[in-house]
Amino acid sequence: MNTEEMTAKIAKGKGFIAALDQSGGSTPKALRGYGVEDSEWSGDDEMFGKIHEMRSRVITSPSFSNGKVIGAILFERTMDGQVDGKPTAEALKERGVVPFIKIDQGLADEENGVQLMNPLTKLDALLEKSVAQGMFGTKERSVIKSANAEGIAAVVAQQFEVGNRVIDAGLMPILEPEYDITADDRAEGEEILKAEILKNLDNLPDDRQVMLKLSIPKKANLYKELVDHPKVLSVVALSGGYLTDEACAELEKNNGMIASFSRAMLQDLRAQQSDEEFDATLGNAINSICAASST
Template structure:
Protein backbone atom coordinates (compact mmCIF):
# COMPACT_ATOMS: atom_id res chain seq x y z
CA UNK A 1 0.00 0.00 0.00
CA UNK A 2 1.37 3.40 -0.93
CA UNK A 3 1.43 5.76 2.05
CA UNK A 4 0.89 8.88 -0.07
CA UNK A 5 -2.26 7.31 -1.58
CA UNK A 6 -3.45 6.33 1.91
CA UNK A 7 -3.02 9.95 3.09
CA UNK A 8 -4.81 11.30 0.02
CA UNK A 9 -7.85 9.06 0.56
CA UNK A 10 -7.92 9.64 4.32
CA UNK A 11 -7.47 13.42 4.37
CA UNK A 12 -7.98 14.69 0.81
CA UNK A 13 -10.84 16.91 -0.33
CA UNK A 14 -13.00 15.40 -3.04
CA UNK A 15 -14.90 12.22 -3.86
CA UNK A 16 -14.48 8.71 -5.29
CA UNK A 17 -15.73 8.14 -8.84
CA UNK A 18 -17.41 4.75 -9.36
CA UNK A 19 -16.63 3.44 -12.87
CA UNK A 20 -17.19 -0.21 -12.03
CA UNK A 21 -20.40 -1.31 -13.76
CA UNK A 22 -19.92 -5.01 -14.48
CA UNK A 23 -21.59 -7.72 -16.61
CA UNK A 24 -25.15 -7.24 -15.36
CA UNK A 25 -25.20 -3.45 -15.20
CA UNK A 26 -23.09 -2.69 -18.29
CA UNK A 27 -25.95 -2.79 -20.88
CA UNK A 28 -27.90 -0.34 -18.70
CA UNK A 29 -24.87 1.96 -18.34
CA UNK A 30 -24.24 1.86 -22.10
CA UNK A 31 -27.92 2.51 -22.90
CA UNK A 32 -27.89 5.55 -20.60
CA UNK A 33 -24.81 6.72 -22.53
CA UNK A 34 -26.72 6.35 -25.83
CA UNK A 35 -25.25 3.00 -26.97
CA UNK A 36 -28.09 0.53 -27.59
CA UNK A 37 -27.81 -3.27 -27.41
CA UNK A 38 -27.83 -3.65 -31.22
CA UNK A 39 -24.44 -1.83 -31.31
CA UNK A 40 -22.61 -4.95 -30.08
CA UNK A 41 -22.88 -8.65 -30.92
CA UNK A 42 -21.30 -10.24 -27.85
CA UNK A 43 -19.87 -9.58 -24.39
CA UNK A 44 -16.37 -8.78 -25.71
CA UNK A 45 -17.73 -6.04 -28.00
CA UNK A 46 -19.89 -4.73 -25.14
CA UNK A 47 -16.89 -4.46 -22.81
CA UNK A 48 -14.87 -2.80 -25.57
CA UNK A 49 -17.56 -0.11 -25.89
CA UNK A 50 -17.80 0.43 -22.14
CA UNK A 51 -13.99 0.75 -21.98
CA UNK A 52 -14.23 3.45 -24.66
CA UNK A 53 -16.81 5.25 -22.50
CA UNK A 54 -14.63 5.00 -19.38
CA UNK A 55 -11.54 6.07 -21.32
CA UNK A 56 -13.40 9.15 -22.52
CA UNK A 57 -14.37 9.99 -18.92
CA UNK A 58 -10.91 9.33 -17.42
CA UNK A 59 -8.98 11.23 -20.12
CA UNK A 60 -11.35 14.23 -19.99
CA UNK A 61 -9.78 17.38 -18.48
CA UNK A 62 -12.86 17.48 -16.20
CA UNK A 63 -11.72 14.21 -14.54
CA UNK A 64 -9.34 16.09 -12.30
CA UNK A 65 -7.52 15.19 -9.06
CA UNK A 66 -8.43 18.61 -7.63
CA UNK A 67 -11.93 17.18 -7.25
CA UNK A 68 -11.58 13.38 -7.52
CA UNK A 69 -9.60 11.39 -4.94
CA UNK A 70 -10.05 7.90 -6.33
CA UNK A 71 -11.79 5.83 -9.00
CA UNK A 72 -13.29 2.33 -8.72
CA UNK A 73 -12.61 0.11 -11.72
CA UNK A 74 -14.12 -3.10 -13.05
CA UNK A 75 -11.72 -6.04 -13.52
CA UNK A 76 -11.77 -5.74 -17.33
CA UNK A 77 -10.97 -2.01 -17.05
CA UNK A 78 -8.00 -2.80 -14.78
CA UNK A 79 -6.63 -5.17 -17.45
CA UNK A 80 -7.21 -2.66 -20.28
CA UNK A 81 -4.97 0.20 -21.30
CA UNK A 82 -5.41 3.94 -21.74
CA UNK A 83 -2.88 5.66 -23.99
CA UNK A 84 -0.51 2.67 -23.72
CA UNK A 85 -0.66 2.40 -19.90
CA UNK A 86 -2.71 0.07 -17.71
CA UNK A 87 -5.72 2.00 -16.41
CA UNK A 88 -4.57 2.08 -12.75
CA UNK A 89 -1.12 3.39 -13.75
CA UNK A 90 -2.71 6.03 -16.00
CA UNK A 91 -4.96 7.15 -13.13
CA UNK A 92 -2.15 7.27 -10.56
CA UNK A 93 0.67 8.65 -12.70
CA UNK A 94 -1.08 10.90 -15.24
CA UNK A 95 -4.05 11.99 -13.15
CA UNK A 96 -2.97 11.70 -9.50
CA UNK A 97 -6.13 9.68 -8.77
CA UNK A 98 -6.06 6.56 -6.53
CA UNK A 99 -7.23 3.31 -8.25
CA UNK A 100 -9.64 0.84 -6.64
CA UNK A 101 -11.01 -2.46 -8.01
CA UNK A 102 -14.48 -4.02 -7.72
CA UNK A 103 -13.87 -7.64 -6.63
CA UNK A 104 -17.31 -9.14 -5.94
CA UNK A 105 -18.97 -11.52 -8.41
CA UNK A 106 -22.48 -10.12 -8.01
CA UNK A 107 -25.37 -10.80 -5.65
CA UNK A 108 -26.92 -14.07 -4.50
CA UNK A 109 -30.73 -14.43 -4.46
CA UNK A 110 -32.58 -12.66 -1.67
CA UNK A 111 -32.81 -14.56 1.61
CA UNK A 112 -33.64 -13.18 5.08
CA UNK A 113 -34.38 -9.80 3.48
CA UNK A 114 -30.83 -9.40 2.10
CA UNK A 115 -28.69 -10.31 -0.88
CA UNK A 116 -25.30 -11.66 0.16
CA UNK A 117 -22.32 -11.69 -2.21
CA UNK A 118 -21.90 -14.71 -4.45
CA UNK A 119 -18.86 -16.92 -3.64
CA UNK A 120 -15.50 -15.57 -4.87
CA UNK A 121 -13.37 -18.68 -5.51
CA UNK A 122 -10.78 -16.75 -7.53
CA UNK A 123 -10.35 -13.91 -5.03
CA UNK A 124 -6.71 -14.72 -4.16
CA UNK A 125 -5.54 -14.70 -7.78
CA UNK A 126 -7.53 -11.51 -8.44
CA UNK A 127 -5.90 -9.76 -5.46
CA UNK A 128 -2.48 -10.89 -6.71
CA UNK A 129 -3.25 -9.35 -10.12
CA UNK A 130 -4.56 -6.20 -8.44
CA UNK A 131 -1.20 -5.79 -6.69
CA UNK A 132 0.66 -6.34 -9.97
CA UNK A 133 -1.55 -3.65 -11.57
CA UNK A 134 -0.83 -1.19 -8.69
CA UNK A 135 -4.37 -1.12 -7.30
CA UNK A 136 -4.71 0.57 -3.88
CA UNK A 137 -8.00 -0.85 -2.62
CA UNK A 138 -11.06 -2.95 -3.48
CA UNK A 139 -14.85 -2.69 -3.37
CA UNK A 140 -17.55 -5.32 -2.87
CA UNK A 141 -21.32 -4.90 -2.60
CA UNK A 142 -24.17 -6.63 -0.78
CA UNK A 143 -27.76 -5.34 -0.52
CA UNK A 144 -30.06 -5.01 2.50
CA UNK A 145 -33.80 -4.79 1.76
CA UNK A 146 -35.53 -5.62 5.04
CA UNK A 147 -34.84 -4.96 8.72
CA UNK A 148 -34.09 -8.63 9.42
CA UNK A 149 -31.42 -8.76 12.17
CA UNK A 150 -30.17 -12.22 11.12
CA UNK A 151 -29.90 -11.23 7.45
CA UNK A 152 -28.13 -7.95 8.22
CA UNK A 153 -25.67 -9.66 10.57
CA UNK A 154 -24.93 -12.21 7.82
CA UNK A 155 -24.21 -9.48 5.27
CA UNK A 156 -21.87 -7.53 7.57
CA UNK A 157 -20.10 -10.71 8.78
CA UNK A 158 -19.46 -11.78 5.18
CA UNK A 159 -18.20 -8.31 4.19
CA UNK A 160 -15.66 -8.17 7.05
CA UNK A 161 -14.58 -11.79 6.59
CA UNK A 162 -13.67 -11.10 2.94
CA UNK A 163 -12.35 -7.67 3.94
CA UNK A 164 -9.74 -9.31 6.18
CA UNK A 165 -8.48 -11.43 3.27
CA UNK A 166 -8.12 -8.24 1.24
CA UNK A 167 -6.19 -6.52 4.06
CA UNK A 168 -3.85 -9.53 4.24
CA UNK A 169 -3.14 -9.03 0.53
CA UNK A 170 -1.98 -5.48 1.33
CA UNK A 171 -5.03 -3.66 -0.05
CA UNK A 172 -7.67 -1.48 1.61
CA UNK A 173 -11.20 -2.92 1.30
CA UNK A 174 -14.25 -0.76 0.70
CA UNK A 175 -17.01 -2.60 2.55
CA UNK A 176 -20.39 -1.88 0.90
CA UNK A 177 -23.56 -3.21 2.53
CA UNK A 178 -26.01 -1.07 0.51
CA UNK A 179 -29.40 -0.38 2.06
CA UNK A 180 -32.04 -0.28 -0.69
CA UNK A 181 -33.39 3.30 -0.90
CA UNK A 182 -36.86 1.86 -1.66
CA UNK A 183 -36.99 -0.28 1.50
CA UNK A 184 -40.02 0.66 3.63
CA UNK A 185 -37.79 -0.15 6.64
CA UNK A 186 -34.76 1.82 5.43
CA UNK A 187 -34.15 3.69 8.71
CA UNK A 188 -34.40 0.54 10.85
CA UNK A 189 -32.11 -1.35 8.42
CA UNK A 190 -29.52 1.41 8.79
CA UNK A 191 -29.61 1.32 12.59
CA UNK A 192 -29.19 -2.48 12.70
CA UNK A 193 -26.41 -2.38 10.10
CA UNK A 194 -24.51 0.39 11.90
CA UNK A 195 -24.54 -1.62 15.16
CA UNK A 196 -23.16 -4.70 13.37
CA UNK A 197 -20.45 -2.66 11.59
CA UNK A 198 -19.34 -1.07 14.89
CA UNK A 199 -18.89 -4.53 16.47
CA UNK A 200 -16.52 -5.51 13.67
CA UNK A 201 -14.64 -2.20 13.65
CA UNK A 202 -13.99 -2.49 17.38
CA UNK A 203 -12.43 -5.92 16.82
CA UNK A 204 -9.96 -4.84 14.11
CA UNK A 205 -6.29 -4.67 15.04
CA UNK A 206 -4.16 -1.54 14.61
CA UNK A 207 -3.05 -2.33 11.06
CA UNK A 208 -6.46 -3.43 9.74
CA UNK A 209 -7.93 -0.34 8.06
CA UNK A 210 -11.16 -0.38 6.08
CA UNK A 211 -13.34 2.02 4.13
CA UNK A 212 -17.13 1.93 4.14
CA UNK A 213 -19.49 2.64 1.24
CA UNK A 214 -23.03 3.21 2.51
CA UNK A 215 -26.39 4.48 1.31
CA UNK A 216 -26.97 8.09 2.44
CA UNK A 217 -28.83 7.58 5.74
CA UNK A 218 -32.41 8.67 6.41
CA UNK A 219 -31.32 10.04 9.79
CA UNK A 220 -28.80 12.85 9.24
CA UNK A 221 -25.30 12.16 10.60
CA UNK A 222 -26.26 8.61 11.64
CA UNK A 223 -22.80 7.46 10.51
CA UNK A 224 -20.73 10.08 12.38
CA UNK A 225 -19.49 7.38 14.78
CA UNK A 226 -18.30 5.28 11.81
CA UNK A 227 -16.66 8.30 10.13
CA UNK A 228 -14.73 9.09 13.35
CA UNK A 229 -13.71 5.48 14.07
CA UNK A 230 -9.88 5.11 14.14
CA UNK A 231 -9.92 1.99 11.91
CA UNK A 232 -11.98 3.67 9.17
CA UNK A 233 -10.00 5.42 6.44
CA UNK A 234 -13.07 7.10 4.92
CA UNK A 235 -16.83 6.66 4.68
CA UNK A 236 -18.20 7.22 1.18
CA UNK A 237 -21.82 7.35 0.03
CA UNK A 238 -23.43 5.64 -2.94
CA UNK A 239 -26.13 7.46 -4.89
CA UNK A 240 -28.33 4.33 -4.77
CA UNK A 241 -30.63 5.41 -7.59
CA UNK A 242 -31.18 9.00 -6.40
CA UNK A 243 -30.72 11.66 -9.10
CA UNK A 244 -27.51 13.72 -8.89
CA UNK A 245 -29.45 16.65 -7.44
CA UNK A 246 -31.20 14.58 -4.73
CA UNK A 247 -28.03 12.65 -3.86
CA UNK A 248 -26.02 15.88 -3.54
CA UNK A 249 -28.65 17.53 -1.33
CA UNK A 250 -28.82 14.52 1.01
CA UNK A 251 -25.01 14.24 1.08
CA UNK A 252 -24.50 17.90 2.05
CA UNK A 253 -26.50 17.35 5.25
CA UNK A 254 -24.10 14.63 6.50
CA UNK A 255 -20.81 15.91 7.96
CA UNK A 256 -17.69 14.07 6.82
CA UNK A 257 -19.51 11.80 4.37
CA UNK A 258 -18.16 12.04 0.80
CA UNK A 259 -19.60 10.78 -2.48
CA UNK A 260 -18.78 7.64 -4.42
CA UNK A 261 -21.33 8.09 -7.17
CA UNK A 262 -21.69 6.11 -10.40
CA UNK A 263 -24.94 6.97 -12.21
CA UNK A 264 -25.01 10.48 -10.74
CA UNK A 265 -21.58 11.14 -12.24
CA UNK A 266 -22.40 10.04 -15.78
CA UNK A 267 -26.17 10.63 -16.13
CA UNK A 268 -25.77 13.64 -18.49
CA UNK A 269 -23.07 12.11 -20.72
CA UNK A 270 -23.83 10.81 -24.22
CA UNK A 271 -21.78 9.05 -26.88
CA UNK A 272 -22.99 11.54 -29.52
CA UNK A 273 -21.86 14.66 -27.66
CA UNK A 274 -18.94 16.65 -29.03
CA UNK A 275 -15.86 16.61 -26.78
CA UNK A 276 -16.74 20.12 -25.68
CA UNK A 277 -20.32 19.15 -24.71
CA UNK A 278 -19.12 15.95 -23.04
CA UNK A 279 -16.39 17.73 -21.02
CA UNK A 280 -18.76 20.55 -20.00
CA UNK A 281 -21.40 18.10 -18.72
CA UNK A 282 -18.81 15.99 -16.92
CA UNK A 283 -17.24 19.06 -15.33
CA UNK A 284 -20.66 20.22 -14.10
CA UNK A 285 -21.34 16.81 -12.50
CA UNK A 286 -17.82 16.58 -11.01
CA UNK A 287 -18.02 20.04 -9.46
CA UNK A 288 -21.52 19.54 -8.06
CA UNK A 289 -20.56 16.21 -6.45
CA UNK A 290 -17.33 17.75 -5.12
CA UNK A 291 -19.26 20.66 -3.55
CA UNK A 292 -21.65 18.22 -1.86
CA UNK A 293 -18.69 16.17 -0.58
CA UNK A 294 -16.75 19.08 0.94
Protein backbone atom coordinates in the same frame (compact mmCIF):
# COMPACT_ATOMS: atom_id res chain seq x y z
CA MET B 1 1.72 7.88 -6.09
CA ASN B 2 2.95 5.26 -3.65
CA THR B 3 0.76 3.52 -1.04
CA GLU B 4 1.51 6.07 1.67
CA GLU B 5 0.59 8.95 -0.64
CA MET B 6 -2.60 7.23 -1.76
CA THR B 7 -3.60 6.49 1.84
CA ALA B 8 -3.13 10.14 2.76
CA LYS B 9 -5.14 11.31 -0.26
CA ILE B 10 -8.11 9.11 0.65
CA ALA B 11 -7.89 9.95 4.36
CA LYS B 12 -8.08 13.69 3.70
CA GLY B 13 -11.18 13.18 1.58
CA LYS B 14 -10.86 16.42 -0.40
CA GLY B 15 -12.98 15.24 -3.30
CA PHE B 16 -14.91 12.08 -4.16
CA ILE B 17 -14.47 8.57 -5.53
CA ALA B 18 -15.86 7.84 -8.99
CA ALA B 19 -17.56 4.46 -9.44
CA LEU B 20 -16.66 3.13 -12.90
CA ASP B 21 -17.28 -0.52 -12.11
CA GLN B 22 -20.42 -1.56 -13.99
CA SER B 23 -20.02 -5.25 -14.82
CA GLY B 24 -21.78 -7.71 -17.12
CA GLY B 25 -25.37 -7.41 -15.90
CA SER B 26 -25.51 -3.61 -15.68
CA THR B 27 -23.36 -2.77 -18.72
CA PRO B 28 -26.08 -2.81 -21.45
CA LYS B 29 -28.21 -0.40 -19.40
CA ALA B 30 -25.20 1.86 -18.81
CA LEU B 31 -24.43 1.88 -22.53
CA ARG B 32 -28.02 2.74 -23.44
CA GLY B 33 -27.90 5.62 -20.98
CA TYR B 34 -24.73 6.79 -22.71
CA GLY B 35 -26.45 6.71 -26.11
CA VAL B 36 -25.02 3.42 -27.40
CA GLU B 37 -27.82 1.11 -28.53
CA ASP B 38 -27.74 -2.69 -28.29
CA SER B 39 -27.52 -2.89 -32.09
CA GLU B 40 -24.10 -1.20 -32.01
CA TRP B 41 -22.39 -4.18 -30.42
CA SER B 42 -22.57 -7.97 -30.54
CA GLY B 43 -21.33 -10.29 -27.79
CA ASP B 44 -19.50 -9.60 -24.55
CA ASP B 45 -16.20 -8.57 -26.10
CA GLU B 46 -17.76 -5.81 -28.17
CA MET B 47 -20.01 -4.76 -25.27
CA PHE B 48 -17.08 -4.43 -22.89
CA GLY B 49 -15.09 -2.70 -25.60
CA LYS B 50 -17.82 -0.05 -25.85
CA ILE B 51 -17.98 0.50 -22.10
CA HIS B 52 -14.19 0.72 -21.94
CA GLU B 53 -14.30 3.44 -24.61
CA MET B 54 -16.71 5.38 -22.40
CA ARG B 55 -14.60 4.93 -19.28
CA SER B 56 -11.43 5.89 -21.15
CA ARG B 57 -13.15 9.04 -22.39
CA VAL B 58 -14.13 9.91 -18.82
CA ILE B 59 -10.65 9.28 -17.41
CA THR B 60 -8.88 11.27 -20.14
CA SER B 61 -11.34 14.16 -20.00
CA PRO B 62 -9.58 17.26 -18.55
CA SER B 63 -12.19 17.78 -15.85
CA PHE B 64 -11.55 14.29 -14.46
CA SER B 65 -8.01 15.24 -13.44
CA ASN B 66 -8.81 18.62 -11.88
CA GLY B 67 -8.12 17.28 -8.37
CA LYS B 68 -11.75 16.79 -7.37
CA VAL B 69 -11.84 13.08 -8.22
CA ILE B 70 -9.53 11.43 -5.67
CA GLY B 71 -10.30 7.79 -6.47
CA ALA B 72 -11.94 5.51 -9.03
CA ILE B 73 -13.43 2.03 -8.66
CA LEU B 74 -12.84 -0.20 -11.68
CA PHE B 75 -14.26 -3.41 -13.10
CA GLU B 76 -11.62 -6.12 -13.65
CA ARG B 77 -11.72 -5.76 -17.44
CA THR B 78 -11.15 -2.02 -17.09
CA MET B 79 -8.14 -2.66 -14.86
CA ASP B 80 -6.80 -5.12 -17.44
CA GLY B 81 -7.22 -2.61 -20.26
CA GLN B 82 -5.31 0.50 -21.22
CA VAL B 83 -6.11 4.20 -21.15
CA ASP B 84 -4.06 6.56 -23.29
CA GLY B 85 -1.68 3.69 -24.10
CA LYS B 86 -0.96 2.87 -20.45
CA PRO B 87 -2.38 0.37 -17.94
CA THR B 88 -5.53 1.88 -16.44
CA ALA B 89 -4.19 2.02 -12.86
CA GLU B 90 -1.07 3.82 -14.05
CA ALA B 91 -3.13 6.28 -16.12
CA LEU B 92 -5.27 7.05 -13.09
CA LYS B 93 -2.37 7.56 -10.71
CA GLU B 94 -0.70 9.90 -13.18
CA ARG B 95 -3.87 12.00 -12.92
CA GLY B 96 -3.81 11.95 -9.11
CA VAL B 97 -6.64 9.40 -8.88
CA VAL B 98 -6.34 6.43 -6.50
CA PRO B 99 -7.39 3.13 -8.17
CA PHE B 100 -9.71 0.53 -6.60
CA ILE B 101 -10.96 -2.77 -8.04
CA LYS B 102 -14.42 -4.37 -7.72
CA ILE B 103 -13.90 -7.89 -6.36
CA ASP B 104 -17.35 -9.37 -5.71
CA GLN B 105 -18.90 -11.87 -8.10
CA GLY B 106 -22.47 -10.68 -7.88
CA LEU B 107 -25.26 -11.26 -5.40
CA ALA B 108 -26.83 -14.42 -4.02
CA ASP B 109 -30.60 -14.87 -3.90
CA GLU B 110 -32.41 -12.93 -1.18
CA GLU B 111 -32.63 -14.61 2.21
CA ASN B 112 -33.54 -13.03 5.57
CA GLY B 113 -34.12 -9.72 3.82
CA VAL B 114 -30.60 -9.47 2.37
CA GLN B 115 -28.50 -10.54 -0.57
CA LEU B 116 -25.08 -11.79 0.45
CA MET B 117 -22.19 -11.86 -2.00
CA ASN B 118 -21.85 -14.97 -4.12
CA PRO B 119 -18.86 -17.15 -3.15
CA LEU B 120 -15.69 -15.33 -4.20
CA THR B 121 -14.09 -18.23 -6.07
CA LYS B 122 -11.63 -15.98 -7.95
CA LEU B 123 -10.62 -13.76 -5.05
CA ASP B 124 -7.06 -14.91 -4.37
CA ALA B 125 -6.03 -14.70 -8.02
CA LEU B 126 -7.73 -11.32 -8.47
CA LEU B 127 -6.04 -9.87 -5.39
CA GLU B 128 -2.65 -11.10 -6.57
CA LYS B 129 -3.21 -9.54 -10.01
CA SER B 130 -4.48 -6.30 -8.48
CA VAL B 131 -1.40 -5.92 -6.31
CA ALA B 132 0.82 -6.56 -9.35
CA GLN B 133 -1.03 -3.87 -11.31
CA GLY B 134 -0.56 -1.27 -8.58
CA MET B 135 -4.11 -1.03 -7.30
CA PHE B 136 -4.63 0.61 -3.89
CA GLY B 137 -7.82 -1.05 -2.75
CA THR B 138 -10.91 -3.12 -3.47
CA LYS B 139 -14.69 -2.82 -3.30
CA GLU B 140 -17.26 -5.52 -2.49
CA ARG B 141 -21.05 -5.09 -2.56
CA SER B 142 -23.93 -6.82 -0.85
CA VAL B 143 -27.50 -5.53 -0.43
CA ILE B 144 -29.87 -5.10 2.52
CA LYS B 145 -33.59 -4.90 1.71
CA SER B 146 -35.24 -5.00 5.13
CA ALA B 147 -34.53 -4.50 8.83
CA ASN B 148 -33.89 -8.17 9.52
CA ALA B 149 -31.28 -8.30 12.29
CA GLU B 150 -30.10 -11.82 11.40
CA GLY B 151 -29.70 -10.95 7.74
CA ILE B 152 -27.89 -7.67 8.42
CA ALA B 153 -25.50 -9.39 10.83
CA ALA B 154 -24.70 -11.98 8.15
CA VAL B 155 -24.02 -9.28 5.55
CA VAL B 156 -21.66 -7.36 7.82
CA ALA B 157 -19.85 -10.51 8.99
CA GLN B 158 -19.25 -11.55 5.37
CA GLN B 159 -18.04 -8.07 4.45
CA PHE B 160 -15.47 -8.03 7.25
CA GLU B 161 -14.36 -11.61 6.55
CA VAL B 162 -13.57 -10.72 2.94
CA GLY B 163 -12.12 -7.37 4.01
CA ASN B 164 -9.59 -9.11 6.22
CA ARG B 165 -8.50 -11.28 3.28
CA VAL B 166 -8.02 -8.10 1.26
CA ILE B 167 -5.89 -6.54 4.01
CA ASP B 168 -3.84 -9.75 4.21
CA ALA B 169 -3.08 -9.29 0.49
CA GLY B 170 -1.81 -5.75 1.10
CA LEU B 171 -4.81 -3.79 -0.21
CA MET B 172 -7.39 -1.45 1.36
CA PRO B 173 -10.95 -2.87 1.36
CA ILE B 174 -14.08 -0.80 0.75
CA LEU B 175 -16.88 -2.71 2.48
CA GLU B 176 -20.23 -1.97 0.79
CA PRO B 177 -23.31 -3.27 2.60
CA GLU B 178 -25.76 -1.22 0.52
CA TYR B 179 -29.15 -0.49 2.09
CA ASP B 180 -31.94 -0.33 -0.51
CA ILE B 181 -33.12 3.31 -0.32
CA THR B 182 -36.67 2.26 -1.29
CA ALA B 183 -37.08 0.00 1.78
CA ASP B 184 -39.92 1.12 4.06
CA ASP B 185 -38.00 0.19 7.21
CA ARG B 186 -34.71 1.78 6.19
CA ALA B 187 -34.38 4.05 9.25
CA GLU B 188 -34.72 1.08 11.62
CA GLY B 189 -32.47 -1.14 9.53
CA GLU B 190 -29.71 1.44 9.25
CA GLU B 191 -29.52 1.61 13.05
CA ILE B 192 -29.02 -2.17 13.11
CA LEU B 193 -26.43 -1.89 10.34
CA LYS B 194 -24.43 0.76 12.21
CA ALA B 195 -24.43 -1.34 15.39
CA GLU B 196 -23.20 -4.41 13.51
CA ILE B 197 -20.43 -2.44 11.79
CA LEU B 198 -19.28 -1.00 15.13
CA LYS B 199 -19.24 -4.49 16.65
CA ASN B 200 -17.05 -5.79 13.85
CA LEU B 201 -14.76 -2.75 13.97
CA ASP B 202 -14.16 -3.46 17.65
CA ASN B 203 -12.91 -6.92 16.69
CA LEU B 204 -10.43 -5.59 14.13
CA PRO B 205 -6.79 -5.47 15.31
CA ASP B 206 -5.60 -1.95 16.06
CA ASP B 207 -3.23 -1.97 13.08
CA ARG B 208 -6.03 -2.56 10.57
CA GLN B 209 -8.35 -0.12 8.82
CA VAL B 210 -11.20 -0.47 6.36
CA MET B 211 -13.25 1.90 4.23
CA LEU B 212 -17.04 1.85 4.19
CA LYS B 213 -19.38 2.54 1.27
CA LEU B 214 -22.90 3.07 2.56
CA SER B 215 -26.24 4.32 1.28
CA ILE B 216 -26.88 7.91 2.32
CA PRO B 217 -28.74 7.38 5.61
CA LYS B 218 -32.34 8.40 6.18
CA LYS B 219 -31.31 10.07 9.47
CA ALA B 220 -28.72 12.77 8.82
CA ASN B 221 -25.28 12.11 10.35
CA LEU B 222 -26.28 8.63 11.50
CA TYR B 223 -22.85 7.38 10.43
CA LYS B 224 -20.77 10.20 11.97
CA GLU B 225 -19.52 7.73 14.60
CA LEU B 226 -18.18 5.57 11.77
CA VAL B 227 -16.62 8.59 10.02
CA ASP B 228 -14.70 9.40 13.21
CA HIS B 229 -13.72 5.80 14.05
CA PRO B 230 -9.94 5.21 14.14
CA LYS B 231 -10.28 1.92 12.28
CA VAL B 232 -12.12 3.57 9.36
CA LEU B 233 -10.00 5.33 6.75
CA SER B 234 -13.01 6.93 5.05
CA VAL B 235 -16.78 6.59 4.73
CA VAL B 236 -18.10 7.08 1.20
CA ALA B 237 -21.68 7.28 0.01
CA LEU B 238 -23.29 5.52 -2.92
CA SER B 239 -25.98 7.33 -4.87
CA GLY B 240 -28.29 4.32 -4.65
CA GLY B 241 -30.52 5.35 -7.54
CA TYR B 242 -30.82 9.04 -6.67
CA LEU B 243 -30.32 11.46 -9.54
CA THR B 244 -27.39 13.87 -9.21
CA ASP B 245 -29.24 16.76 -7.55
CA GLU B 246 -31.07 14.47 -5.12
CA ALA B 247 -27.92 12.54 -4.23
CA CYS B 248 -25.93 15.73 -3.62
CA ALA B 249 -28.70 17.29 -1.52
CA GLU B 250 -28.93 14.20 0.68
CA LEU B 251 -25.15 13.86 0.99
CA GLU B 252 -24.77 17.47 2.12
CA LYS B 253 -26.71 16.59 5.28
CA ASN B 254 -23.99 14.15 6.40
CA ASN B 255 -20.75 15.61 7.71
CA GLY B 256 -17.59 13.75 6.77
CA MET B 257 -19.12 11.37 4.21
CA ILE B 258 -17.79 11.79 0.68
CA ALA B 259 -19.40 10.61 -2.53
CA SER B 260 -18.70 7.47 -4.51
CA PHE B 261 -21.23 7.96 -7.29
CA SER B 262 -21.72 6.19 -10.61
CA ARG B 263 -25.08 7.04 -12.14
CA ALA B 264 -25.12 10.49 -10.54
CA MET B 265 -21.79 11.33 -12.20
CA LEU B 266 -22.39 9.76 -15.61
CA GLN B 267 -26.13 10.28 -16.19
CA ASP B 268 -25.85 13.23 -18.60
CA LEU B 269 -22.89 12.01 -20.65
CA ARG B 270 -23.59 10.91 -24.24
CA ALA B 271 -21.43 9.27 -26.89
CA GLN B 272 -22.71 11.81 -29.40
CA GLN B 273 -21.38 14.83 -27.49
CA SER B 274 -18.35 16.68 -28.80
CA ASP B 275 -15.26 16.48 -26.61
CA GLU B 276 -15.96 20.01 -25.39
CA GLU B 277 -19.61 19.22 -24.55
CA PHE B 278 -18.61 15.95 -22.90
CA ASP B 279 -15.98 17.60 -20.70
CA ALA B 280 -18.28 20.49 -19.74
CA THR B 281 -21.07 18.08 -18.78
CA LEU B 282 -18.71 15.86 -16.80
CA GLY B 283 -17.13 18.89 -15.15
CA ASN B 284 -20.51 20.21 -13.99
CA ALA B 285 -21.37 16.86 -12.41
CA ILE B 286 -17.93 16.60 -10.77
CA ASN B 287 -18.23 20.12 -9.35
CA SER B 288 -21.67 19.42 -7.88
CA ILE B 289 -20.63 16.11 -6.36
CA CYS B 290 -17.39 17.50 -4.97
CA ALA B 291 -19.24 20.43 -3.35
CA ALA B 292 -21.62 17.99 -1.64
CA SER B 293 -18.64 15.94 -0.43
CA SER B 294 -17.04 18.92 1.29
CA THR B 295 -19.42 19.26 4.22
